[in-house]
Amino acid sequence: xxxxxxxxxxxxxxxxxxxxxxxxxxxxxxxxxxxxxxxxxxxxxxxxxxxxxxxxxxxxxxxxxxxxxxxxxxxxxxxxxxxxxxxxxxxxxxxxxxxxx
Numbered sequence: 001x002x003x004x005x006x007x008x009x010x011x012x013x014x015x016x017x018x019x020x021x022x023x024x025x026x027x028x029x030x031x032x033x034x035x036x037x038x039x040x041x042x043x044x045x046x047x048x049x050x051x052x053x054x055x056x057x058x059x060x061x062x063x064x065x066x067x068x069x070x071x072x073x074x075x076x077x078x079x080x081x082x083x084x085x086x087x088x089x090x091x092x093x094x095x096x097x098x099x100x101x
Contacts, residue, residue: 003028003029003034004026004027004030004034004038004050005029005038006029007026008041011042011047012042012045015042016045018046023048024047025049025050026042027050027051027052030050030052035050035091035092035095038050039099043099050096052088054085054089054092056082056083056085057072057077057083058080058081058082059081060079060080060081062079065079
C-alpha cells in the first residue's frame with residue numbers, strides 16, 4: 001500500500017470532492033517529518049484530522065521465549081514490540097495546532 005506522502009495527489013482530489021459532513025483521515029506514514037508536507041498539500045483543501053500510531057519497533061524484553069514461536073512481523077523482529085512514542089505524537093499535534101484551520 002502507498003504511504004500518505006505517495007498518495008497526496010489522490011487525497012487532495014478526494015478532499016476537494018468530499019461532502020462537508022465526511023471526514024477524510026490520511027494515515028500510514030504520518031510522522032513529525034511528513035506532517036509539514038501533508039498539511040501544506042492537504043490543509044488548504046480542508047484536512048482536519050490525521051491517523052497515526054506515532055510508533056516504532058523496540059526491542060522486546062520477554063524472558064519467556066518459546067523457540068519457533070515469535071510475536072513479531074518478521075524473523076528479525078520476532079520478539080520486538082511496536083510502541084507509540086509520546087514525542088512523535090506530541091510533535092505532530094504541535095504542528096497541527098499551529099496550522100490555521
